[in-house]
Amino acid sequence: DIQMTQSPSSVSASVGDRVTITCRASQDINIWLAWYQQKPGKAPKLLIYAASSLQSGVPSRFSGSGSGTDFTLTISSLQPEDFATYYCQQANSFPRITFGGGTKVEIK
Amino acid sequence: QVQLQESGPGLVKPSETLSLTCTVSGDSISSYYWTWIRQPPGKGLEWIGYVYYSGSTNYNASLKSRVTISVDTSKNQFSLKLSSVTPADTAVYYCAREVGGAFDMWGQGTMVTVSS
Numbered sequence: 001d002i003q004m005t006q007s008p009s010s011v012s013a014s015v016g017d018r019v020t021i022t023c024r025a026s027q028d029i030n031i032w033l034a035w036y037q038q039k040p041g042k043a044p045k046l047l048i049y050a051a052s053s054l055q056s057g058v059p060s061r062f063s064g065s066g067s068g069t070d071f072t073l074t075i076s077s078l079q080p081e082d083f084a085t086y087y088c089q090q091a092n093s094f095p096r097i098t099f100g101g102g103t104k105v106e107i108k
Numbered sequence: 109q110v111q112l113q114e115s116g117p118g119l120v121k122p123s124e125t126l127s128l129t130c131t132v133s134g135d136s137i138s139s140y141y142w143t144w145i146r147q148p149p150g151k152g153l154e155w156i157g158y159v160y161y162s163g164s165t166n167y168n169a170s171l172k173s174r175v176t177i178s179v180d181t182s183k184n185q186f187s188l189k190l191s192s193v194t195p196a197d198t199a200v201y202y203c204a205r206e207v208g209g210a211f212d213m214w215g216q217g218t219m220v221t222v223s224s
Binding site for chain 1: 141152153154155157158166168169202204208209210211212214215216217
């Protein structure tokens with residue numbers, strides 16, 4: 001199976017900060033990568049699909065980039081509602097889908 | 109507006125079979141891939157498997173021997189059965205819709221505890 005490694009595992013940031021999360025795949029996954037946001041007690045919410053396509057209704061401060069094995073999720077100006085855990089997910093080996101371990105964005 | 113809702117027992121005894129159902133409203137189940145994903149307490153997400161409306165399935169290799177996912181198009185539902193459960197199967201179980209390699213709609217999740 002394709003392994004997905006996220007870094008950092010946690011990050012402390014302030015409102016207004018620019019935050020970047022990295023996801024690395026163990027092999028080339030083209031652009032078959034999605035990003036999710038999960039708040040405590042809630043289901044994950046799709047933010048980005050196909051590496052850089054913004055899901056409908058998601059604020060434009062979220063952006064994704066990358067292809068191949070290295071990907072990033074950027075929050076351009078962190079808002080109070082953005083404190084959550086973020087997961088990447090690959091679908092290149094569909095249906096053998098795998099998720100990254102998660103990155104928790106905490107208040108500094 | 110598409111909604112997914114999981115239902116089923118919240119407590120299952122070790123060695124028994126976990127059974128959950130996901131009811132889809134606002135869209136026909138006769139398209140897309142319909143998926144089960146789980147999340148142990150305090151841990152990350154694990155894909156369990158999917159079913160297509162035609163009935164074709166595919167499962168996570170690590171669970172394949174114990175998992176069955178089926179679909180009932182007449183009820184707009186799909187179901188998960190996980191046999192021979194152990195405490196390691198304790199998790200929040202989510203149903204989700206897959207589109208283009210991503211999961212765009214999720215149920216709220218249901219907590220299943222495996223304990224005697």
